[in-house]
Amino acid sequence: MEHNNIRAVGLDFLTRKPYLPPSWANHLTQIPSHVFSLAHVPTPIHKWNLPNLPNNTEVWLKREDLSGMQLSGNKARKLEFLMADAVAQGADCIITIGGVQSSHCRATAVAARYLNLDCYLILRTSEVLVDQDPGLTGNLLVGRLVGAHVELISVEEYAKIGSVALTNHLKEKLLSEGRRPYVIPAGGSNSLGTWGYIEAIREIEQQIQTTKQKFDDIVVACGSGGTIAGLALGSSLSSLKAKVHSFFPRRDPNYFYDFIQGLFDGLEAGVTVRDIVNIQNEKDLGYSVDTFEQLKFIKDIAAATGVVLDPVFSGKAGYGLWKDMTENPKKWEGRKILFIHTGGLLGLYDYVEQMASLVGNWRRMDIHEYVNVP
Numbered sequence: 001m002e003h004n005n006i007r008a009v010g011l012d013f014l015t016r017k018p019y020l021p022p023s024w025a026n027h028l029t030q031i032p033s034h035v036f037s038l039a040h041v042p043t044p045i046h047k048w049n050l051p052n053l054p055n056n057t058e059v060w061l062k063r064e065d066l067s068g069m070q071l072s073g074n075k076a077r078k079l080e081f082l083m084a085d086a087v088a089q090g091a092d093c094i095i096t097i098g099g100v101q102s103s104h105c106r107a108t109a110v111a112a113r114y115l116n117l118d119c120y121l122i123l124r125t126s127e128v129l130v131d132q133d134p135g136l137t138g139n140l141l142v143g144r145l146v147g148a149h150v151e152l153i154s155v156e157e158y159a160k161i162g163s164v165a166l167t168n169h170l171k172e173k174l175l176s177e178g179r180r181p182y183v184i185p186a187g188g189s190n191s192l193g194t195w196g197y198i199e200a201i202r203e204i205e206q207q208i209q210t211t212k213q214k215f216d217d218i219v220v221a222c223g224s225g226g227t228i229a230g231l232a233l234g235s236s237l238s239s240l241k242a243k244v245h246s247f248f249p250r251r252d253p254n255y256f257y258d259f260i261q262g263l264f265d266g267l268e269a270g271v272t273v274r275d276i277v278n279i280q281n282e283k284d285l286g287y288s289v290d291t292f293e294q295l296k297f298i299k300d301i302a303a304a305t306g307v308v309l310d311p312v313f314s315g316k317a318g319y320g321l322w323k324d325m326t327e328n329p330k331k332w333e334g335r336k337i338l339f340i341h342t343g344g345l346l347g348l349y350d351y352v353e354q355m356a357s358l359v360g361n362w363r364r365m366d367i368h369e370y371v372n373v374p
Contacts, residue, residue: 039076040068054329073343075107077196078188091182106139109148187224191266197230221313247320310344
């Protein structure tokens with residue numbers, strides 16, 4: 001029987017322990033030696049009662065939004081391996097990079113503070129805001145509360161210089177000051193971070209073992225590529241064999257096919273990404289920009305099912321799946337789909353103005369007939 005790696009939740013939180021990979025992943029390279037328990041796992045799987053599904057289609061949710069670590073979603077699993085490596089290398093501080101409302105950056109700041117490490121966040125913002133205090137909305141509030149050092153750059157600077165050069169520049173500066181920095185790439189997406197979602201596939205296997213549940217497809221948002229890479233590789237190697245789909249990627253699908261193939265090759269997986277991953281592009285406004293239809297979908301699904309999606313990743317992936325099922329119902333008829341809710345709920349606070357027109361349901365309570373005025 002497969003080694004049971006599901007934890008006794010709460011008993012080993014924030015501990016570092018040796019890592020044993022699933023038997024079906026033993027042939028991969030760069031197998032982590034240790035893992036930190038940062039996430040509350042296993043995260044639940046339950047049926048998602050979406051309205052107007054194609055005939056005999058079932059959608060289930062993997063609730064990665066409940067992974068803990070201050071609502072860190074899918075970021076927690078990658079950081080379990082990345083932080084273990086940082087500690088093994090003797091780091092005293094962490095550097096990472098992303099958008100000003102990056103869930104990954106906020107999650108990294110929380111994980112670093114849990115482990116008594118300083119954290120430096122390089123955050124990109126607009127040219128008009130780069131010289132101003134970035135504020136305390138959403139992810140910024142939590143990241144700054146736990147003491148992250150915020151370094152702002154403009155979107156234009158980010159595009160010109162690139163994330164690798166920017167993190168290396170800060171790394172050299174900190175080294176010159178006698179610090180021991182460890183760099184985590186954008187989204188925690190490298191070959192080591194990929195193990196977070198290879199491990200998640202083992203968890204899913206164990207969860208559905210007793211119910212004999214079978215999934216034909218896995219749907220997930222594609223932000224930096226690491227989550228979809230781990231899910232796809234794990235699914236193809238394990239007993240799941242579900243094809244992995246993504247909608248509304250942050251960049252051109254060809255970029256992600258090449259990037260994920262690089263992660264596979266870094267693990268010497270011997271797998272071709274296009275055989276196991278389907279990244280479906282849509283006309284989209286880009287990272288952290290949403291159409292009215294996408295925001296309305298988030299509101300409608302929350303009201304219909306009680307599940308709140310985020311506007312940057314899971315909301316776009318959910319909208320893309322729903323739109324494809326609506327336009328191509330035959331393609332999805334009779335299929336069992338596992339949707340990975342990657343979290344990111346704190347990002348909703350940055351969309352209050354855009355969402356205001358969609359949310360009503362309030363009035364002044366009429367109590368006059370019950371109030372006795374002396």
